[in-house]
Amino acid sequence: KNQVEQSPQSLIILEGKNCTLQCNYTVSPFSNLRWYKQDTGRGPVSLTIMTFSENTKSNGRYTATLDADTKQSSLHITASQLSDSASYICVVSDRGSTLGRLYFGRGTQLTVWP
Amino acid sequence: EADIYQTPRYLVIGTGKKITLECSQTMGHDKMYWYQQDPGMELHLIHYSYGVNSTEKGDLSSESTVSRIRTEHFPLTLESARPSHTSQYLCASSGPQETQYFGPGTRLLVL
Numbered sequence: 530k531n532q533v534e535q536s537p538q539s540l541i542i543l544e545g546k547n548c549t550l551q552c553n554y555t556v557s558p559f560s561n562l563r564w565y566k567q568d569t570g571r572g573p574v575s576l577t578i579m580t581f582s583e584n585t586k587s588n589g590r591y592t593a594t595l596d597a598d599t600k601q602s603s604l605h606i607t608a609s610q611l612s613d614s615a616s617y618i619c620v621v622s623d624r625g626s627t628l629g630r631l632y633f634g635r636g637t638q639l640t641v642w643p
Numbered sequence: 644e645a646d647i648y649q650t651p652r653y654l655v656i657g658t659g660k661k662i663t664l665e666c667s668q669t670m671g672h673d674k675m676y677w678y679q680q681d682p683g684m685e686l687h688l689i690h691y692s693y694g695v696n697s698t699e700k701g702d703l704s705s706e707s708t709v710s711r712i713r714t715e716h717f718p719l720t721l722e723s724a725r726p727s728h729t730s731q732y733l734c735a736s737s738g739p740q741e742t743q744y745f746g747p748g749t750r751l752l753v754l
Binding site: 538618631636 | 649683684686687688733734735741742743744745746747748750
């Protein structure tokens with residue numbers, strides 16, 4: 530069973546609108562949570578990384594939140610642009626091994642229409 | 644843009660052929676990884692390396708093999724390709740901060 534669940538699976542919004550993507554996880558012990566953006570035909574690119582003590586982190590129009598108690602994270606995109614169309618992947622790292630194993634969500638496919 | 648490269652970007656090949664997917668990075672990272680990703684699905688780790696002459700199998704069973712003779716180079720080889728190997732293969736590397744930088748991927752189609 531995947532320990533990182535993302536919702537919605539896909540989302541269509543109009544250019545200029547805001548949206549929020551959700552990530553719930555059961556990974557334990559928790560180390561950090563990352564949001565990646567993956568354009569079609571490309572590899573994922575890191576947007577934010579959050580550790581246990583961080584509640585909010587911003588990167589331009591992207592703002593990630595983390596509630597480590599409820600094991601939930603969200604990625605809020607403000608004033609969406611056509612270039613935001615991509616898959617957004619939530620990745621959680623555990624502290625259980627030297628490798629710092631990564632657990633990947635299946636991603637939310639965001640499409641921004643003009 | 645990360646300095647990690649994969650070739651070829653696309654490959655169509657017949658069943659039974661031997662193939663090698665190339666991955667190289669110029670960031671001096673010790674750790675490198677290979678992932679397999681099917682459309683709409685999560686990434687699955689198939690191989691990783693902590694450094695030169697270090698290779699380990701990942702979570703997803705794979706018939707591929709890897710080698711790490713040089714820090715910057717981490718090729719993946721399939722001795723006999725099958726249609727079930729059709730997928731996207733992503734290479735990544737990470738430095739001391741553990742953030743993984745991904746290459747553009749190789750899309751493999753085995754007929």
